Each structure stands twice: as C-alpha cells, then as structure tokens.
Amino acid sequence: MKETPLRQLTSFLDTKLSITDFPNDESSNGLQVEGRDRIKRIGIAVDACEYVFRKAVTEKVDLLFVHHGIIWGGIKAVRGIVRKRISMLLAADVSLYACHLPLDWHPELGNNAQILKLLALKKMGAFGEYHGKQIGYWGRTKRPLSVKAFTAKVEKVLHTKTIVIPFSGHVRNVGIVSGGGWSAIHDAERYGIDTLLTGESSHSAYALAEEMKINLIYAGHYATETPGVQAVGRLLKKKFGLVVSFIDHPTGL
Ligand SMILES: [Zn+2]
Numbered sequence: 001m002k003e004t005p006l007r008q009l010t011s012f013l014d015t016k017l018s019i020t021d022f023p024n025d026e027s028s029n030g031l032q033v034e035g036r037d038r039i040k041r042i043g044i045a046v047d048a049c050e051y052v053f054r055k056a057v058t059e060k061v062d063l064l065f066v067h068h069g070i071i072w073g074g075i076k077a078v079r080g081i082v083r084k085r086i087s088m089l090l091a092a093d094v095s096l097y098a099c100h101l102p103l104d105w106h107p108e109l110g111n112n113a114q115i116l117k118l119l120a121l122k123k124m125g126a127f128g129e130y131h132g133k134q135i136g137y138w139g140r141t142k143r144p145l146s147v148k149a150f151t152a153k154v155e156k157v158l159h160t161k162t163i164v165i166p167f168s169g170h171v172r173n174v175g176i177v178s179g180g181g182w183s184a185i186h187d188a189e190r191y192g193i194d195t196l197l198t199g200e201s202s203h204s205a206y207a208l209a210e211e212m213k214i215n216l217i218y219a220g221h222y223a224t225e226t227p228g229v230q231a232v233g234r235l236l237k238k239k240f241g242l243v244v245s246f247i248d249h250p251t252g253l
Pocket of ligand 1: 125
C-alpha cells in the first residue's frame, strides 16, 4: 500500500485548490487538525461531524478531506461539540483537511464545474458573486429543454430530489451555485440566465424569480456539494495511489 507524508499531501492540496486566494472565507481552509505523519488511506465527505469521524476511524482513515470543516471564524472555546469532535480526531490520530469556497469555485475540481460537466452543459463563464469572488458557473444546454426534462436529468446525475419553481417555459442558460447560493439570482439577468440551479431553497428568491421569469431548481445543499469532494478523491487516488473512500452522510436537504 502506497503512502505519502502528510506535509507533502497538504501542500499539494493547498496549491492545487488555491486556498490562500479566499481570505474572506469564514472557513479555515487547509489542515484543521493534524494527525499522524504518514497517509495511506483518505476519507472524503461533505460534512465534518461525529458520524463521519466514527466511520473514518472504523475504516482506518489517516486523513479526512471535507467541504464543511469544524473551524469557522476561529476557535473561541474548546468545549461541548467542538471538544468532542476535536478529541475524537486527536485520539485516533486522524487529520482533518477542510476546503470550503475554493472547492465551490475551482474551475476543474469544484462543485459547480463538476455539476456543469455532469449535466453536459457548455461552460459559458463564471457566475454568482460571493465574498467578492464568482464561485459558480453558467452553462448552456445543447438545445432548449423542458423544465421537466432538465429536472429529471439533475435528479439522476446528482442522486437527489429537487424542489422546482418554474417561471420560464424552457431551460437553456443555467446558472449554477452549489449549496446556499440562491442570492446569485441577482446576477442572472446580466447573463440572460433562465434557470438557477442551487442547493437550498429560499423564500426570498421567489418574487425575484417570478419577475425575472427564471426557473428555480433546488437540488439540495448536500447533493450539490458531493461532486467536488469526489473529484478531489479521484485526483488523490490517481496522483498518489492512495486508498480513497467516500463517507456518505446525506441530509436530504
Ligand atoms: Zn456548503
């Protein structure tokens, strides 16, 4: 079984994912908890939480790569859930690496770039400003599709159930922002977008979408943020020959 020093792996990830380019991200991106020195097995997951940590320990994972880590805006106190989570990792000597906004944005491995690919949309450009950076993409279907046909495709490729609020009769130009990206609707008119695909629903988007005649497709925060971690997992397996397992813990939300 192949192994890689922790430092080598984390510096590769830091560079590849451009994590220093997102100083305004609340997430402390990069190595959040340091474990053992040699990495053979990697676990990938969307959320760092007790369920995922338990699975990681059972599967003898050396490093866990997640989209939502455990350190947001710095540590204020190590007690309660924070204490429990950190002590679980330290006791098992497992490292935790988190990558939040850079993994939504990344042009190749990112959630939005991966969704674009899964839906076979032609990449048209960046879309959806968040904390001063466009983290999403917009793409075009080969030909205009019905909302029903496009939604069926979304559900199939992302293994999810959608909430659809249709205000346009067709789907052609699709804006994609994974997770809680509904506010990207403000940029939609500028690019002639007729459909906004994001993770979580929001009441606030309704009237805007109605007046802009834009379809809202909510495909789930979890489901729209699994493609990025999975792409990173495939890359680490290929580049370092490590054993990579996806720890699935869907919320259905
Ligand atoms: Zn998220």
